Amino acid sequence: MIFRTLFLALALKIFVTSYADIDSETYVIHMDKTKIKSLDVSRGTPKTWYEQIIESINVSSAVEDEEQPDHQQTSHPKLLYAYENVISGFSAKLSKQHLKSIRKVDGFLSATKDELLTLHTTHSPHFLGLQEKKGLWDAKNLASDVIIGVVDTGIWPEHPSFKGSGLSPVPSHWKGKCQVGPKFAASKCNKKLIGAAAFFKGYEAIAGRINETLDYRSPRDSQGHGTHTASTAGGGNVVKGASFLGLAKGSAAGMRYTARIAAYKACYQLGCASSDILAAMEQAVKDGVDVLSLSLGGSSKPFYNDNTAIAAFGAIRNGVIVSFSAGNSGPSKSTVTNVAPWMMTVGASYTDRGFPTKVELGDGKIFSGASLFSGKPTKNLPLVYFTGVAKFCTSGSLSPKLVKGKIVICDRGINSRVAKGEVVKMAGGAGMILANNENQGEELFADPHILPATSLGALAANAVKMYTNSSSNPMAMIKFEGTVYRNPAPIMAAFSSRGPSSIGPDIIKPDITAPGVNILAAWSPNISPTQLKSDKRSVLFNIISGTSMSCPHISGLIALLKSLHKNWSPAAIKSALMTTAYIYDSNNSPISDTASNGSKFATPFEFGSGHVDPEKASDPGLVYDITTEDYLIYLCGLNYNSSQIAIFAGGNFTCPGNSDFQPGDLNYPSFSVILSRNAPNVSVTYKRTVTNVGISVTTYAVSVTEPKGVSIIVQPKVIKFRKVGEKLSYKVTFMVTADGILSSNFSFGSLVWVSHKYSVRSPIAVTWM
Numbered sequence: 001m002i003f004r005t006l007f008l009a010l011a012l013k014i015f016v017t018s019y020a021d022i023d024s025e026t027y028v029i030h031m032d033k034t035k036i037k038s039l040d041v042s043r044g045t046p047k048t049w050y051e052q053i054i055e056s057i058n059v060s061s062a063v064e065d066e067e068q069p070d071h072q073q074t075s076h077p078k079l080l081y082a083y084e085n086v087i088s089g090f091s092a093k094l095s096k097q098h099l100k101s102i103r104k105v106d107g108f109l110s111a112t113k114d115e116l117l118t119l120h121t122t123h124s125p126h127f128l129g130l131q132e133k134k135g136l137w138d139a140k141n142l143a144s145d146v147i148i149g150v151v152d153t154g155i156w157p158e159h160p161s162f163k164g165s166g167l168s169p170v171p172s173h174w175k176g177k178c179q180v181g182p183k184f185a186a187s188k189c190n191k192k193l194i195g196a197a198a199f200f201k202g203y204e205a206i207a208g209r210i211n212e213t214l215d216y217r218s219p220r221d222s223q224g225h226g227t228h229t230a231s232t233a234g235g236g237n238v239v240k241g242a243s244f245l246g247l248a249k250g251s252a253a254g255m256r257y258t259a260r261i262a263a264y265k266a267c268y269q270l271g272c273a274s275s276d277i278l279a280a281m282e283q284a285v286k287d288g289v290d291v292l293s294l295s296l297g298g299s300s301k302p303f304y305n306d307n308t309a310i311a312a313f314g315a316i317r318n319g320v321i322v323s324f325s326a327g328n329s330g331p332s333k334s335t336v337t338n339v340a341p342w343m344m345t346v347g348a349s350y351t352d353r354g355f356p357t358k359v360e361l362g363d364g365k366i367f368s369g370a371s372l373f374s375g376k377p378t379k380n381l382p383l384v385y386f387t388g389v390a391k392f393c394t395s396g397s398l399s400p401k402l403v404k405g406k407i408v409i410c411d412r413g414i415n416s417r418v419a420k421g422e423v424v425k426m427a428g429g430a431g432m433i434l435a436n437n438e439n440q441g442e443e444l445f446a447d448p449h450i451l452p453a454t455s456l457g458a459l460a461a462n463a464v465k466m467y468t469n470s471s472s473n474p475m476a477m478i479k480f481e482g483t484v485y486r487n488p489a490p491i492m493a494a495f496s497s498r499g500p501s502s503i504g505p506d507i508i509k510p511d512i513t514a515p516g517v518n519i520l521a522a523w524s525p526n527i528s529p530t531q532l533k534s535d536k537r538s539v540l541f542n543i544i545s546g547t548s549m550s551c552p553h554i555s556g557l558i559a560l561l562k563s564l565h566k567n568w569s570p571a572a573i574k575s576a577l578m579t580t581a582y583i584y585d586s587n588n589s590p591i592s593d594t595a596s597n598g599s600k601f602a603t604p605f606e607f608g609s610g611h612v613d614p615e616k617a618s619d620p621g622l623v624y625d626i627t628t629e630d631y632l633i634y635l636c637g638l639n640y641n642s643s644q645i646a647i648f649a650g651g652n653f654t655c656p657g658n659s660d661f662q663p664g665d666l667n668y669p670s671f672s673v674i675l676s677r678n679a680p681n682v683s684v685t686y687k688r689t690v691t692n693v694g695i696s697v698t699t700y701a702v703s704v705t706e707p708k709g710v711s712i713i714v715q716p717k718v719i720k721f722r723k724v725g726e727k728l729s730y731k732v733t734f735m736v737t738a739d740g741i742l743s744s745n746f747s748f749g750s751l752v753w754v755s756h757k758y759s760v761r762s763p764i765a766v767t768w769m
């Protein structure tokens with residue numbers, strides 16, 4: 001009888017609580033900031049006022065509930081975020097009664113219901129201007145069958161991003177299969193994930209047999225990376241309610257979310273053997289993929305020694321477009337990898353979505369950071385910073401006696417960012433501040449820490465360290481603001497590898513930039529978001545950063561263009577993406593670079609032609625086309641010998657005799673020019689040919705922004721087309737001027753062909769020798 005009574009009481013409580021939760025909704029409350037009164041500055045910010053408002057309406061609602069006969073319990077109001085910069089106000093989960101009370105508060109302006117924005121998994125589709133049922137996401141274009149091959153760590157086939165329901169039969173040009181292996185049956189493939197294979201012979205030859213307690217000798221993904229990149233490129237159909245532990249909530253969709261995916265596993269715990277990568281690319285071309293995406297790379301080397309460059313050329317020769325990540329070795333110069341001109345090389349940049357934090361010191365100073373920790377703010381806690389190896393928070397370096405209950409400042413380096421948090425937590429620390437040094441600049445990584453932690457840029461980190469060392473009782477508090485959308489964007493990521501290319505300086509690399517920071521996409525649920533042993537969390541979606549994330553964005557966009565322009569060559573699609581890219585942020589200022597603390601604008605050696613603009617790329621007006629023979633002649637211009645060129649040609653290839661061809665004459669959509677700073681009036685002339693893919697009868701006039709120290713002459717200055725498909729050529733002469741003696745090693749400009757409808761832009765980069 002007692003048990004039954006307790007059961008009924010518990011059931012009643014659950015019912016009442018559930019009813020109260022249903023009654024509550026999330027609202028964004030706009031407040032008049034001039035009404036903020038009597039704030040104790042030493043105690044906080046406007047958030048203090050908002051917390052007082054929430055507490056007051058909670059009390060008043062409770063009183064009103066008691067006064068009502070047969071009252072139903074009202075849920076407690078919950079403050080989610082306080083806004084100070086984008087808007088003045090806050091967001092909170094409120095009942096109708098709470099909202100009624102807030103409307104009476106002095107300073108209340110308006111309340112709007114929060115909404116789940118669609119197609120915002122990575123936030124990338126919206127940021128890139130893709131809209132459902134419009135343009136490139138028009139139903140007719142999405143209905144066309146395109147296959148994206150992803151060479152990576154495999155795939156988690158059961159993930160909802162790879163469901164095959166609602167799709168048409170597998171494309172007839174698909175010749176691949178679903179390879180059976182440990183934990184991977186043939187039935188794991190479907191109309192979405194149409195094929196999968198694993199390649200590990202090269203890896204096992206180098207590293208020994210795969211440890212099957214850590215990885216799979218099958219296409220199944222044990223690291224999450226391949227699942228993430230595959231879903232970014234072509235994941236879908238749309239997965240609603242996607243988020244990372246409540247952050248970045250929205251609907252999940254890849255760039256070309258109706259594309260078919262073929263997963264080729266060539267990467268394992270210790271890396272990717274180039275022999276396995278080549279085998280994967282070979283199989284992919286044989287299977288009939290239309291696009292290949294590879295978020296991997298090694299050290300730069302001459303093209304004839306670069307296996308992935310050679311394999312990529314083979315793919316291009318078979319009509320398969322290949323995109324590669326530029327690398328994560330920035331901000332040092334000449335770190336870009338995958339630089340062959342037939343490769344699409346992708347840098348990484350920020351979108352307008354972030355996960356900000358506030359670090360409030362005991363002296364009242366506040367600094368901004370970033371984190372994916374989604375818990376409550378820390379209390380005001382003692383702050384410590386150590387010298388020697390302990391400052392890096394490596395395993396065994398911290399004394400529990402000195403760390404327990406404190407926030408520890410950890411310098412980046414030696415071990416991973418999330419591993420430092422694990423070390424702090426194991427030693428009894430209550431929080432962590434991850435400090436950048438000068439080389440890491442103001443890059444703010446949002447990491448899924450296992451304790452309250454945040455990253456800080458170099459300037460803020462130095463200020464916090466100075467405070468810690470000078471104060472007799474240093475204290476700090478970390479506050480987490482959740483998901484915030486703010487301008488300006490895009491901004492170049494400091495980690496994104498930069499040019500000029502040390503292998504092919506006559507080509508600007510990277511080619512383009514795309515979203516690559518804090519990207520939310522599918523994840524293998526068998527591994528934690530940090531991949532730390534102590535992290536027991538399981539997630540379906542994870543947020544990570546790198547050119548590994550930007551590359552599949554471009555791969556998916558290539559697939560969109562491929563389905564719209566089925567007869568375009570790989571070079572034509574690449575040209576369309578490059579010549580329509582933009583170089584200004586959402587505030588109409590030149591795109592900046594986080595590596596320079598925001599004080600320097602990014603250049604073509606950071607972002608290539610600029611940030612991708614897919615809808616404009618779908619109708620570029622003109623394209624710079626390149627055939628495989630053109631690429632071989634380019635190799636002749638590099639003075640490669642016949643045996644070296646044969647690697648690419650698949651046999652003998654005779655370089656044109658008595659040719660005045662130079663590498664800069666390759667019909668590339670950008671110009672990289674090498675000049676001597678002490679040779680006034682010396683010039684170099686390059687030739688280009690453009691193909692009309694826009695309006696049949698149209699006229700273009702050239703507009704040039706000259707790099708400092710260079711005079712540019714274009715002949716002709718006007719080109720007139722009479723039909724679609726017509727090709728017209730022009731020449732560009734670059735001449736060193738009297739002011740060509742510069743302190744800088746580089747200068748930049750642009751050449752733009754302008755008609756009444758189109759603007760076809762090519763960046764110019766001058767390297768001064």
